[in-house]
Amino acid sequence: MSTTPAIEIAGLAKSYGRRRALSEVDLRVRPGEVFALLGPNGAGKTTTLRVLVDLVRPSAGRAWLLGMDAHLDSVAIRERLGYLPSGFAVYPEMTGRRVLELCAELRDHHDLGTAHDLARRLELDLDRPWGELSRGNRQKLGLAQAFLHDPDVVLLDEPSAGFDPLAQRVLHDWLRAYAARGGAVLLSSHALSEVERTADRVGVLLDGRLEMCGTVADLTGAALREVQFTFATPVPTAVFANLPGVREAVGAGTSVRCRFTGPVGALLRVAADHDPVTVTGGEPDLGDAFVDYVEGHRNRAR
Numbered sequence: 001m002s003t004t005p006a007i008e009i010a011g012l013a014k015s016y017g018r019r020r021a022l023s024e025v026d027l028r029v030r031p032g033e034v035f036a037l038l039g040p041n042g043a044g045k046t047t048t049l050r051v052l053v054d055l056v057r058p059s060a061g062r063a064w065l066l067g068m069d070a071h072l073d074s075v076a077i078r079e080r081l082g083y084l085p086s087g088f089a090v091y092p093e094m095t096g097r098r099v100l101e102l103c104a105e106l107r108d109h110h111d112l113g114t115a116h117d118l119a120r121r122l123e124l125d126l127d128r129p130w131g132e133l134s135r136g137n138r139q140k141l142g143l144a145q146a147f148l149h150d151p152d153v154v155l156l157d158e159p160s161a162g163f164d165p166l167a168q169r170v171l172h173d174w175l176r177a178y179a180a181r182g183g184a185v186l187l188s189s190h191a192l193s194e195v196e197r198t199a200d201r202v203g204v205l206l207d208g209r210l211e212m213c214g215t216v217a218d219l220t221g222a223a224l225r226e227v228q229f230t231f232a233t234p235v236p237t238a239v240f241a242n243l244p245g246v247r248e249a250v251g252a253g254t255s256v257r258c259r260f261t262g263p264v265g266a267l268l269r270v271a272a273d274h275d276p277v278t279v280t281g282g283e284p285d286l287g288d289a290f291v292d293y294v295e296g297h298r299n300r301a302r
């Protein structure tokens with residue numbers, strides 16, 4: 001596989017007038033990798049994607065796709081780049097089939113095999129006019145056009161918005177297969193359970209800064225977790241509250257609930273000394289971890 005990053009962003013900043021949308025963003029996505037940009041509304045995800053497709057000029061910094069400058073080489077990049085913008089829209093009377101044919105003509109890529117294959121998997125009826133399609137079905141057409149020319153890199157702005165669980169599964173399988181063939185995916189999403197299944201790495205944008213970049217396990221591993229014990233007789237919460245990593249220990253009757261970060265070992269050892277009857281707990285999912293991360297960050301910033 002090529003060592004040139006599929007996507008590289010260095011020192012990227014963007015201001016809209018006095019509003020700062022991005023600051024000092026650095027990011028690399030490798031060929032064969034699915035990278036998900038997470039972040040609250042207005043964090044800068046769409047702006048990042050729009051800089052890469054040269055729809056937005058950065059205030060500072062640079063971006064490259066497949067080793068080519070996102071702005072200077074934008075024409076050459078277009079042949080190898082697929083893009084699903086947020087709110088993909090076309091003329092209401094055009095059928096999906098006509099939209100794909102038109103995109104194929106514009107791209108001078110006349111093999112519609114990939115786009116038709118994706119549309120079929122997503123159960124999209126290509127003979128219905130755009131104006132009659134539901135939100136999710138419009139999104140499916142947007143996805144089919146993004147992959148139409150077998151690009152090396154795709155940028156997908158909230159690709160599963162409006163998708164039912166069946167379509168989400170098809171998208172997941174499609175993206176994983178695409179990455180397995182060496183394609184690179186940069187997507188933005190609020191559908192965190194889906195990101196958890198699909199993405200190799202995630203980045204968290206907060207107020208325009210890429211505050212965290214790592215695997216899903218990196219993010220969930222740092223999150224608050226919960227464990228609940230019941231004991232044969234009441235146990236004072238103080239024996240847990242002072243253990244390293246424990247943020248909260250709440251008792252009710254013979255049960256104690258602890259919220260903690262890091263390894264659970266110390267909690268289990270102390271609990272074992274007090275005649276435990278049951279222990280329950282679970283791993284945080286990416287949704288919990290994301291909310292925890294954002295709230296923790298905001299509290300520290302206050």
Ligand SMILES: Nc1ncnc2c1ncn2[C@@H]1O[C@H](COP(=O)(O)OP(=O)(O)OP(=O)(O)O)[C@@H](O)[C@H]1O
Pocket residue numbers: 016019020021039040041042043044045046047048
């Ligand atoms: N054309 C524009 N003019 C002025 N401000 C803009 C423009 N586009 C985006 N912004 C601002 O830039 C910031 C980042 O917006 P962006 O759309 O990139 O966020 P996002 O993370 O994609 O949000 P969402 O999750 O809501 O889609 C926001 O404060 C937004 O209001």
